[in-house]
Structure formats: structure tokens, C-alpha cells
Amino acid sequence: MRRLLVALECVCALSVAAAQGMPLVPAPGTTVAARDYLAAAERVVDAAAQPAAPWNGPRSGPRAQAGRRVAIVAEDLRNGGIIGVVDGVLEAAKVIGWNVRIFDSGGTPDLRLKMLANALASGPDGLIIVGSDARALMSGLQPFAERDIPIVGWHVAAQAGPVPGTPVAMNVATDPLEVARVTALAAIVQSGGQAQVVIFTDSNFRIARSKADEMAAVVRACSGCTLLEVRDVAISRSQDLMPRTTRALLARFGERWTYALAVNDIYFDYAAPVLTQAGIPTTAMAMLSAGDGSESAFLRIRTGSFQTGTVAEPLNLHGWQLVDEMNRLFAGAGVTGYVFPVHLVTANNVAADGGDRLIYDPANGYRDVYRRIWQRP
Structure with a gap:
């Protein structure tokens, strides 16, 4: 029973739950039935699956600081989430009037610092980091800070907002812990509180570790669920590692393994073909991702091919936000600290908010808002 109470405390921490106006934590000394816990989880999941608010x-800020040169250092342009954010930055940069150069680290640790050095040598007015861990890059970021070159990033730390102890003024992201909770709760709801779970993460990144820990905590708190394993697989090597990792997990757990949770959709790009080759019915295994919302994830959800959910990032919107945060720094203003709400994509809503284009692109007019802030046509 204590585990159920802990789970409900996790559920209550979600803003999507708070939006429902329903208290989810019982009064001290009362008991909680498993069905009540499941009902609370359903409210959270339903709220996260609503159309974009x-x-x-x-809605206000400095006008466009046009003519600036900005360098983007991307962790790995093979990653659909990173590509989506970079595309958003390029789209917004064209509107605001900036020149942008892209440097790709290719997911290789040795190249990260080299690409930062190359970016610095290009003489940028600002730096945008996409997908790398800010603290792991400190030695490469310091020369930018010494030259008073502002830095913002996407998914560069475990929390959104300024990154303490680094020169990164703003980490643009949805709340990673909320993303993780919604993902795990969606699996619990879909399974009727009986999910048997393997979690995939990448310990090279703090944000990935935090997501995996939170998903594991939610699964452990479900009295009828089982956390089979948390498997550490480098995202940059997922193409090589996931096929044999998936086969090994199937050999170990067999039919007991019913749900796969991951910190990024890319793991499923290489796990799903192995499941198909092994003759696993698409109804016997469900995949849910705590992040990104790649084109391939949307396709799997639309076709019912194993994946049943992704807590999709508004990648293009985040690209525009990165440009706006940088523009504020150029103008001598502070960052907004804005965090966009989480959104769960399932078969029921996959066609909405850009889903027909295989992306999550909220239909809330954000482009027009930023144009008005920047005073650009």
C-alpha cells in the first residue's frame, strides 16, 4: 500500500494532473485501492493526450537583433529529435534574419570538443547546443564564455531553464521528469496495471538517466507491474547494439516482457525489426518513448507496429524558442525560462497537431507570436 501512495504522490506532481482540478493524494491514514491508483493514472494520461492548448x-520581448551569426553544435544529426530542433532553428533564423552554421558531432565524444572549437573559430555571435550534455562540454564552452558569447541549448541538462555551473543561459526542453512519468503511467494504464517492463536509457546523458530513474520509480510503485530490467544502451550506437540487445532480452524474459520504455524513440527503430523477425505479434509487445516523437515513431503508432505512444517534443517550436531566447540575450535581456507542457501521442490523437506530417507541431500559433515579438513580417 505504501508503494501505491508513493505512486500517487508522483502522479500528483504532474501539471497535467493539476489541470484536471482533482486531488490525487489521499488524506493521511486512509487506504488506496489499486483501482483508485489506476483511475488517477488514467486522468493524468488523458490530460496529457489532449490537443495542444x-x-x-x-508574448513580449526585444525586437529582432538582425544580422547575427550563430553556430549550432549538434550531438548527432542521425537523431530525429535533434534534426527536428535544428530545422526549427533554421526556420526561425530565416525569419529573424540570422546566418547559421551547423557543426555535427556525430554522437562521438572525441568530436564534441573539436566541433565546439570549429564553431568558435567560425566567429559566431552566439552558440546553440543541441542534444549534448552541457557539463560534459565545459572545457569547450569556457572559451565562449570568456568571449561573452551567449549560449543556449536543447536537452543539455536534466532540467529546463538556466544550467547552474555552466555558461548555458537556457536549456530548452519539456519537463523531463514529467515526460518520464507520463510515459510510465501510459504503459500502466494500457496494461491495466499489469505491465512487465524493460527500460532503455543512455547513462552518458544526465537527462536520460533522470528520465529512466523516474520511469523505473513509477513502474516499481505499481503493485501489479514488474520492472524486469533497466538496460544502458548508448544512443549513438543504438543501430549496432539494439538488435542483439533485443534478442538477448527476448531470450531472457520471453513472453514475460510486454512493455518497452525508452528515453528516445531511436531505440525502437532497431528493436521493432527484431521483434518482427522473431515472430512477436504486435499486440504482445508495446513500446512507449519518453521523448522526441520522431517520424518513425509516428509511423509505428499510426500503423499499430508495436509502438503505442511517445511523449513527443514540439521540436520545431523548441527551435523557435531557442532563437527567441538567444535574441533576448543579444538584446541584453534575460531568458524566459518557458517550459512547454508535455503531450502524449497515441493512436487516438496521432493525426492531430501536425501528426499528418509525422511530427508534433502544436496548432497554437507560436510562429505568429514570435514574429510579433521580433517585429518581423
Whole structure:
């Protein structure tokens, strides 16, 4: 029973749950039935799956600081989430009037610092990091800070907002812990409280470790669920590692393994073909991802091919937000600290908010809002 109470405390921490106006934590000394816990989880999951709400982000700020040169250092342009954010930055940069150069680290630790050095040598006015761990890059970021070159990033730390102890003024992201909770709760709801779970993460990144820990905590708190294993697989090597990892897990757990949770959709790109080759019915295994919302994930959800959910990032919107945060720094203003709400994509809503284009692109007019802030046509 204590585990159920802990789970409900996790559920209550979600903003999507708070939006329902329903208290989810019982009064001290009362008991909680498993069905009550499941009902509370269903409310959270349903709230996260609603269409995009009207824009609740910034509506004012400095006008466009046109003519700036900005360098983007991307962790790995093979990653669909990173590509989506970079595309958003390029789209917004064209509107605001900036020149952008892209440097790809290719998911290789040795190249990260080299690409930062190359970016610095290009003489940028600002730096945008996409997908790398800010603290792991400190030696490469310090020369930018010494030259007063502002830095913002996407998914560069475990929390959204300024990154303490680094020169990164703003980490743009949805709340990673909320993303993780919604993902795990969706699996619990879909399974009727009986999910048998393997979690995939990448310990090279703090944000990935935090997501995996949170998903594991939610699964452990479900009295009828089982956390079979948390498997550490480097995202940059997922193409090589996931096929044999998936086969090994099937050999170990067999039919007991019914749910796969991951910190990124890319793991499923290489796990799903192995499941098909092994003759696993698409109804026997469900995959849910705590992040990104790649094109391949949308396709799997639309076709019912194993994946049943992804807590999709508004990648293009995040690209525009990165440009706006950088523009504020260029103008001598502070960052907004804005965090966009989480959104769960399932078969029931996959066609909405950009889903027909295989992306999550909220239909809330964010482009027009930013154009007005920047005073650009």
C-alpha cells in the first residue's frame, strides 16, 4: 500500500494532473485501492493526450537583433529529435534574419570538443547546443564564455531553464521528469496495471538517466507491474547494439516482457525489426518513448507496429524558442525560462497537431507570436 501512495504522490506532481482540478493524494491514514491508483493514472494520461492548448508562453520581448551569426553544435544529426530542433532553428533564423552554421558531432565524444572549437573559430555571435550534455562540454564552452558569447541549448541538462555551473543561459526542453512519468503511467494504464517492463536509457546523458530513474520509480510503485530490467544502451550506437540487445532480452524474459520504455524513440527503430523477425505479434509487445516523437515513431503508432505512444517534443517550436531566447540575450535581456507542457501521442490523437506530417507541431500559433515579438513580417 505504501508503494501505491508513493505512486500517487508522483502522479500528483504532474501539471497535467493539476489541470484536471482533482486531488490525487489521499488524506493521511486512509487506504488506496489499486483501482483508485489506476483511475488517477488514467486522468493524468488523458490530460496529457489532449490537443495542444492555446499558447501560454511569452508574448513580449526585444525586437529582432538582425544580422547575427550563430553556430549550432549538434550531438548527432542521425537523431530525429535533434534534426527536428535544428530545422526549427533554421526556420526561425530565416525569419529573424540570422546566418547559421551547423557543426555535427556525430554522437562521438572525441568530436564534441573539436566541433565546439570549429564553431568558435567560425566567429559566431552566439552558440546553440543541441542534444549534448552541457557539463560534459565545459572545457569547450569556457572559451565562449570568456568571449561573452551567449549560449543556449536543447536537452543539455536534466532540467529546463538556466544550467547552474555552466555558461548555458537556457536549456530548452519539456519537463523531463514529467515526460518520464507520463510515459510510465501510459504503459500502466494500457496494461491495466499489469505491465512487465524493460527500460532503455543512455547513462552518458544526465537527462536520460533522470528520465529512466523516474520511469523505473513509477513502474516499481505499481503493485501489479514488474520492472524486469533497466538496460544502458548508448544512443549513438543504438543501430549496432539494439538488435542483439533485443534478442538477448527476448531470450531472457520471453513472453514475460510486454512493455518497452525508452528515453528516445531511436531505440525502437532497431528493436521493432527484431521483434518482427522473431515472430512477436504486435499486440504482445508495446513500446512507449519518453521523448522526441520522431517520424518513425509516428509511423509505428499510426500503423499499430508495436509502438503505442511517445511523449513527443514540439521540436520545431523548441527551435523557435531557442532563437527567441538567444535574441533576448543579444538584446541584453534575460531568458524566459518557458517550459512547454508535455503531450502524449497515441493512436487516438496521432493525426492531430501536425501528426499528418509525422511530427508534433502544436496548432497554437507560436510562429505568429514570435514574429510579433521580433517585429518581423
